[in-house]
Amino acid sequence: MTGKGKVLWPSGTTYEGDFSGGYLHGFGTLTSLDGSVYRGSWKLNLQHGFGEKQYQNSDVYEGTWKEGKQEGSGKYVWSNGNMYIGTWKAGIMCGRGVMKWSTGDLFDGFWLNGLRHGSGFYRFADGGYYYGIWTKGIKDGWGKFYPEGNNRPSLAKWNNSELLNEIVDGSVSVSSLKKAEFKVIKPSLKRSVSIIALNGFTKVRKPHKSVLVKKNQNPSHSVTDGTFEEVQNEVQQSDSQVYEREYMQGVLIKERIINHTGRSKSIKQRGKTKEARKKSLVSTYAGLKSYYLMLNLQLGIRYTVGKISPLPMREVRSSDYGAQARIQMYFPKRGSQKTPPHYSLNFYWTDYYPMVFRNLREMFKLDAADYMMSICGDDGLTELSSAGKSGSLFYLSHDDRFVIKTLKKSELKVLLKMLPSYYDNVKEHENTLLTKFFGVHQIAWKAGRKIRFVVMGNMFCTELRIHxxxxxxxxxxxxxxxxxxxxxxxxxxxxxxxxxxxxxxxxxxxxxxxxxxxxxxxxxxxxxxxxxxxxxxxxAPEHLKAFLETAESMHEPEHTFASDGAISQDEMLIxxxxxxxxxxxxxxxxxxxxxxxxxxxxxxxxxxxxxxxxxxxxxxxxxxxxxxxxxxxxxxxxxxxxxxxxxxxxxxxxxxxxxxxxxxxxxxxxxxxxxxxxxxxxxxxxxxxxxxxxxxxxxxxxxxxxxxxxxx
CATH class of the missing domain: 3.30.810.10 (2-Layer Sandwich)
Incomplete structure (x- = not known):
């Protein structure tokens, strides 16, 4: 069967549309015996592409499909009036999306396996808002609650589009879905809020665009990163009362009231002194250098790993240590025969002892392609704030598997001196608890200082929340x-x-x-x-209130525990x-x-x-x-x-x-x-x-x- 046609099966199911090589392939309508109707694209007998399906129970889904399951962007309306619009994976809500319940409640944020998981905000039917983090459907971490009647942030900065307004009033259409391009832009902090990009707002590629995204982030509050920080900062421009809360696996363990008096502060900021404006320019320049450093790092690692991976595996030799074992390369901005053009500054790249670190990665069964994708992929790296006194820069790979830290010159010397013994120790003791090193590199700019960094394994790479x-x-x-x-x-x-x-x-x-x-x-x-x-x-989070009240009273004596009607029923699912x-x-x-x-x-x-x-x-x-x-x-x-x-x-x-x-x-x-x-x-x-x-x-x-x- 090839071309257009119609098939009627003995069961009563009918299909009318395109065929190719005996398969349902192209565009067509399938009406099943149970009354469900699918009208859209097909590929080899499976729904694939854009389509709309009305189920037997009157549920309706319109959006993209992949091999018979909802995948990509789509809108699902339940017969009871609930509605979800956002990203799907293998037929399950997964990624950024907005859920509106028939009761008037609304959630805009991230999902995983059909449950709220990650950053987002919840709008209650009575007008209250909660901005925070969820883990597998329940609140888990820090957040802020704005009761009904209080000034709340504008949703425009959160959504960066008018898509939410269409969802609120129920006017979302197929054309809206086709316009929406659900691409995630990674901000520069772990667990920070990404945004849905519409036409004209694509992946961040150029330095000035990336810096604009990163400069509004506050490294000290992971709940208020990226555009989420902009949303909450807007509240501080007017007198209002909000509740800062901490949840642990759905249990409210900490709450305190914050009275914002940001209006006077905002007025003072309008009249910045010359010194303040100068300081702002310095911080912007530092942000640019941080971006260039990250881009140079990705370019260098991609070059080094790609160069050494095709070589046959062998044991490490004494010649793999020392100055002669380094790989050095110049990366001009315009590109060269061996290096690609890039948006960063011209820089010199040094890779220390590549064969040794290749064997170390092999010991930990790290595939070279996966390693490069984790660090050098399109999702980029996440810049973290330093928790110590060293002042080092920290980057985190998008999948949380690797941490990259800048090194002092003295630390680099110690690591290279210790590396032969370290390699033998790791090879002999599989269960060593020592930091796992996967690469040591150096970047140097013309008329600039050298920056050295090491790639390490993230000890907290786990699906469980580290409390x-x-x-x-x-x-x-x-x-x-x-x-x-x-x-x-x-x-x-x-x-x-x-x-x-x-x-x-x-x-x-x-x-x-x-x-x-x-x-x-x-x-x-x-x-x-x-x-x-x-x-x-x-x-056992239901017992943690008393624990944290006792263990942390010396740090936060002003914290009190409270609950009110704004806590939803899902918090009881412990x-x-x-x-x-x-x-x-x-x-x-x-x-x-x-x-x-x-x-x-x-x-x-x-x-x-x-x-x-x-x-x-x-x-x-x-x-x-x-x-x-x-x-x-x-x-x-x-x-x-x-x-x-x-x-x-x-x-x-x-x-x-x-x-x-x-x-x-x-x-x-x-x-x-x-x-x-x-x-x-x-x-x-x-x-x-x-x-x-x-x-x-x-x-x-x-x-x-x-x-x-x-x-x-």
Whole structure:
């Protein structure tokens, strides 16, 4: 059958339209026996392209299809009056989209597998608004609630189009969908708000366009990134009252009222002084340099990996280290025989020890193409704010797998000096917790300074939300976080840790054994000032109010807990508490580990010393490896005022999943550190300060962690 025609099947189903080679192929209408009707494009008997389908229950979908399922941009109207317009994947709402309920509620934000997941805003029927983050359908993280009657942000900046207004009044048509081009533009911060691009607003390619997007972002608030920051800043131009809230897996754990007095501030800003305008220009120039650096980095990595990947695999030789092993290339703006033209500045590129890092990536089963796409793909890199004192720039790949950090010259020397021993150590010990290095590079501009950076594995690459982060050194002097510096993604320090972690006997033994070995290696390299980066994912969130009220009262005494009618019903859909270790079954593991881990699945004493998976009610089944998906119980001792000392001690216990690794391993114990140790020892207890000789530092570090991780 080829051409136009009509088919009537014995079941009563009919098709009228185009055929090709015996297939439904082209444009046609299919009327099924159950009464559903599809009118649109076909490809090899499957709906493919733009089409409209009316279902038996009177639901209607119009939009794009791929191989028989909704995929791309589309509009779905349910028979009960609910409506969704946005992106689809494999027949499920996934990506940016807007949902309007028949009750008048509306959500505009990101979706995953049919659930709200990521940044967005929720408009209640009574006129209230909530801007924040959702995880698998429930609120999870920081956000702001604007009650009915308060000034709220304009939605124009959020949507960058009139599409939302069409959705609100129900006038969305097929022509609107055809005009809408649902391309996501990545802002420069993790978990920040992307935007739907319409005609005339395509992917950011040119430097000045990218900078305009990035300059309005505030690195200290991941909830208010990108255009989302613009939306919330508009509220600060008028006196209003909003509620700043923090949710954890659907439970409201923290709330405080914010009274904005931004009008007077806005008036003052209009009359900027000459010094203020000059400072603004300096920051703009810094932003441009940051953009050029990111673009140069992507160009260089693409060139280096592409050049070395075709070479046959072989063992690392002594000739793969040293000055002769570097790849150097000049990237002129206009391009050359070996380099493409680009929008950045002319720059010189240096790739250190490419064969060594190629073998390291191979050890962690990183495919060269995937590696390049993660870092050099169209989605680009995300610029993060530095959480430490180094002032380094940090970039994050769009899939969260890799972190890129700028290095000091001294850190580069230490890394290159340590690399032969580091390579042998990683090759011998699959479960090492040391930072995973995948590449070291340098960029130099004409008449400009050199910038060096290293590509590392992201230890927090996981589908689970990391609720708390800790940087642990085992020292106490200066290891308390200032309350004014606390933000959503703040990394806390030793004295902020209010609990110990009870672990399975074998899991704890494996963890401490590897930590001891890694510390011995760092000691042999004369490395100090390293720390354990610890990420916690809490379960059983219905009990976390009391925990956070107790554990963080010293930081945020003004926080109060409250609830009102603006909290929707979906917040009660809390997954059951508890963690369950089960015998490892590879076919049922739902989440693969990140690029920072390899080796065998860990064994647990509680299941007969067998390899185990972690079963998370309401989430999935995860493979337990060293530093990844490690279950524990966080015990927090309750301090009672005026209690009888003879009474039994009380503890609050919380199920947690741990993610950890040893970071900052590029500080050598040199003359400068010796002078620092001598000076600080005169003022403080030598055992309390961070800087120490390598051997006592290693011993103190291990002893401290033995007290943090205790057996069950």
């Amino acid at each position: 708390r982060r800790y940087d642990l050194k085992g020292s106490c002097q200066g290891r308390l976080t200032n309350k004014v510096d606390i933000r959503e993604n703040t990394t806390f320090k030793d004295l902020d840790l209010p609990y110990v972690f009870h672990m399975d006997k074998l899991l704890r033994e494996s963890l401490l054994e590897q930590i001891t070995h890694d510390c011995m290696f760092l000691e042999s390299q004369q490395i100090i000032d390293y720390s354990l980066l610890l990420g916690l994912h809490f379960r 997954p059951p508490k508890g963690l369950l270790l089960v015998t490892h079954e590879p076919n049922f593991v739902s989440t693969a580990p990140g690029p920072h881990i390899r080796g065998n699945t860990l064994k647990a004493f509680s299941v007969g010393e067998k390899e185990v998976d972690l079963l998370l009610p309401g989430t999935g089944r995860l493979r337990v490896q060293l530093g990844v998906n490690m279950p524990a119980q966080a015990n927090h001792k309750i301090q009672r005022d005026g209690g009888d000392a003879s009474e039994a001690e009380l503890f609050e216990v919380y199920d947690v999943v741990l993610y950890l690794g040893i970071i900052d391993i590029l500080q050598e114990y040199n003359l400068k550190k010796k002078v620092e140790l001598t000076y600080k020892s005169l003022k403080f207890d030598p055992n309390s300060i961070s800087v120490m000789e390598p051997t006592p530092y290693s011993k103190r570090f291990v002893n401290f962690l033995e007290r943090v991780f205790v057996p069950t």
